[in-house]
Amino acid sequence: MIKISPSLLSADFSNLSSEIERIKDHADYIHFDVMDGHFVPNLTIGPMIIQSVRGKTGLPFDVHLMIANPDPYLKTYADSGADILTVHAETCPTLYRTLSSIRSLGKKAGLALNPATPLAFAENVLEVLDLLLIMTVDPGFGAQSFIKSSLPKIQKAKELIKKADHLIELEVDGGIHPETAPLVKEAGATVLVAGSAVFSSHDDPKTAIQKLRG
Numbered sequence: 001m002i003k004i005s006p007s008l009l010s011a012d013f014s015n016l017s018s019e020i021e022r023i024k025d026h027a028d029y030i031h032f033d034v035m036d037g038h039f040v041p042n043l044t045i046g047p048m049i050i051q052s053v054r055g056k057t058g059l060p061f062d063v064h065l066m067i068a069n070p071d072p073y074l075k076t077y078a079d080s081g082a083d084i085l086t087v088h089a090e091t092c093p094t095l096y097r098t099l100s101s102i103r104s105l106g107k108k109a110g111l112a113l114n115p116a117t118p119l120a121f122a123e124n125v126l127e128v129l130d131l132l133l134i135m136t137v138d139p140g141f142g143a144q145s146f147i148k149s150s151l152p153k154i155q156k157a158k159e160l161i162k163k164a165d166h167l168i169e170l171e172v173d174g175g176i177h178p179e180t181a182p183l184v185k186e187a188g189a190t191v192l193v194a195g196s197a198v199f200s201s202h203d204d205p206k207t208a209i210q211k212l213r214g
């Protein structure tokens with residue numbers, strides 16, 4: 001079954017505990033968008049915030065690091081309570097080492113690719129990869145429009161990860177709502193990140209998540 005990873009980026013930051021309470025029985029992961037004001041033009045969540053809500057749910061914390069030079073911070077984010085740590089190919093010159101380091105910290109290793117970044121970045125790191133995140137918007141903000149040319153890339157990513165001898169989740173992030181969710185599922189996605197479709201919808205989060213599952 002498809003997994004849903006609601007992004008807290010669109011939640012009420014003044015009340016994160018109760019926002020998590022609203023989704024925790026309906027979601028599969030919780031997605032944290034960590035932005036540094038360098039790699040992306042926005043500043044958001046740091047490790048202290050993640051740690052502060054770690055006790056609110058046992059759901060896996062899916063931490064999306066949109067930060068330049070992530071290597072020195074991997075341990076800090078691992079210790080904050082992340083279960084999956086996803087780095088961007090565009091920020092990692094020694095990607096195999098970075099993904100291996102995440103695994104050495106006992107966490108699942110994720111690789112994110114921006115819309116213009118070729119899938120080839122994933123080809124030589126499959127053996128140290130647990131999750132491949134195909135960005136369907138350029139990262140930095142919630143509620144942007146889904147980039148349709150991502151669909152063939154998701155299909156190719158599905159074919160690529162089949163070559164691994166272990167399970168690699170195929171996650172998509174950006175502009176996922178009830179109209180685009182069926183398209184990415186059909187293309188092969190196994191995890192859908194959704195911010196505004198869960199927290200800024202007219203529906204309550206439970207119904208919104210059900211609509212994404214389809």
Ligand code: DX5
Nearest residue numbers: 007139140142143175195196
């Ligand atoms: C974008 C973030 C996304 C964002 C998605 O940089 O990585 O996780 O929260 O927001 P929506 O679902 O509203 O497009």
Ligand code: ZN
Nearest residue numbers: 033064173193
């Ligand atoms: Zn994200």
